[in-house]
Amino acid sequence: MNRRVALLGYPVEHSLSPAMQNAAFSHYGLDWQYSLLPTPEAQFGAQIERCKEAKYAGWNITVPHKARMVRYLDEQRAEVRATGACNTVCVEGDRLIGFNTDQAGFLFGLDEAGGIEAGSRAIVLGAGGAARAVAWALAQAGHSVLLLARNGEQAAFLSQTLRASSGCTIQHCSLDTATLAKALPGASLLVNCTPAGMWPHTEESPLPEETLLPAHLLVYDLIYRPRPTCLLRQAASVGCRTQDGLSMLVNQGAASFEVWTGLPAPRAVMLAALEVVGSR
Numbered sequence: 255m256n257r258r259v260a261l262l263g264y265p266v267e268h269s270l271s272p273a274m275q276n277a278a279f280s281h282y283g284l285d286w287q288y289s290l291l292p293t294p295e296a297q298f299g300a301q302i303e304r305c306k307e308a309k310y311a312g313w314n315i316t317v318p319h320k321a322r323m324v325r326y327l328d329e330q331r332a333e334v335r336a337t338g339a340c341n342t343v344c345v346e347g348d349r350l351i352g353f354n355t356d357q358a359g360f361l362f363g364l365d366e367a368g369g370i371e372a373g374s375r376a377i378v379l380g381a382g383g384a385a386r387a388v389a390w391a392l393a394q395a396g397h398s399v400l401l402l403a404r405n406g407e408q409a410a411f412l413s414q415t416l417r418a419s420s421g422c423t424i425q426h427c428s429l430d431t432a433t434l435a436k437a438l439p440g441a442s443l444l445v446n447c448t449p450a451g452m453w454p455h456t457e458e459s460p461l462p463e464e465t466l467l468p469a470h471l472l473v474y475d476l477i478y479r480p481r482p483t484c485l486l487r488q489a490a491s492v493g494c495r496t497q498d499g500l501s502m503l504v505n506q507g508a509a510s511f512e513v514w515t516g517l518p519a520p521r522a523v524m525l526a527a528l529e530v531v532g533s534r
């Protein structure tokens with residue numbers, strides 16, 4: 255049966271998701287199609303109605319609509335309630351069920367990199383949408399989280415919001431040399447949830463220049479272009495384990511595929527499709 259799914263966001267033209275999801279549908283011989291629906295803010299409500307009328311099986315939501323989508327949902331999964339953000343919708347009859355697969359995608363990537371011990375200390379850089387998903391995922395997994403952002407008020411707001419919505423205790427501080435020097439030796443994981451280092455600013459790092467990374471650290475950068483980033487090159491040069499953002503990208507997409515189809519996602523096929531389009 256022909257089914258449609260899509261990505262709603264603005265802009266979305268750069269997205270690698272159609273290549274990844276359509277490769278997964280082809281793998282199973284499914285007559286499904288994933289397309290891009292560029293949706294400016296003013297058209298968001300009308301677009302949701304159109305997708306419902308056209309009997310879409312579901313859709314992904316990206317910037318700037320992940321929080322906006324929540325108010326249209328009939329049911330929110332726990333991770334949506336806790337983070338106030340939805341990136342995957344599944345349509346069941348007339349009902350819209352909201353998921354957020356960013357957390358699962360992130361944790362999958364962490365495992366792929368060898369993981370960290372239970373109850374470890376994790377430092378999360380940034381206080382935007384990705385930091386919110388990552389901090390919550392780590393806290394839920396039983397780790398203690400320190401959120402560092404260049405805007406201390408933003409970090410305080412995020413840690414308070416997560417505490418209120420999910421009971422997670424997440425510490426916060428400003429992202430500076432002194433804080434890092436104190437926190438890094440006792441941490442097992444450093445996650446970059448800022449865009450610092452993303453193409454075309456490939457020589458940028460989210461860390462102050464004088465930061466010393468201890469070799470026992472796993473450094474995880476959510477950026478997937480370039481691979482590796484300046485931060486990951488710096489980490490590898492002192493012997494740290496590293497993980498880049500491609501794994502999270504494929505694994506959040508894989509989790510969305512499983513929500514819509516109920517089938518195990520063909521992760522290797524999806525990764526191969528991403529690597530082909532990403533290298534163009």
Ligand code: NAP
Pocket residue numbers: 356359379380381382383384385403404405408429446447448449450452459460476477478499500502503504506
């Ligand atoms: P966002 O909501 O715009 O938040 C970005 C955060 O980073 C803000 O707290 C911002 O602080 C801070 N920041 C920006 N530039 C910085 C710099 N040079 N130094 C220190 N802090 C800086 O963005 P997001 O949605 O969280 O995404 C963050 C990154 O994660 C992006 O590169 C995105 O591509 C990546 N990402 C990857 C995946 C994946 O699947 N691999 C998924 C989600 C996101 P200010 O408010 O002070 O600017």
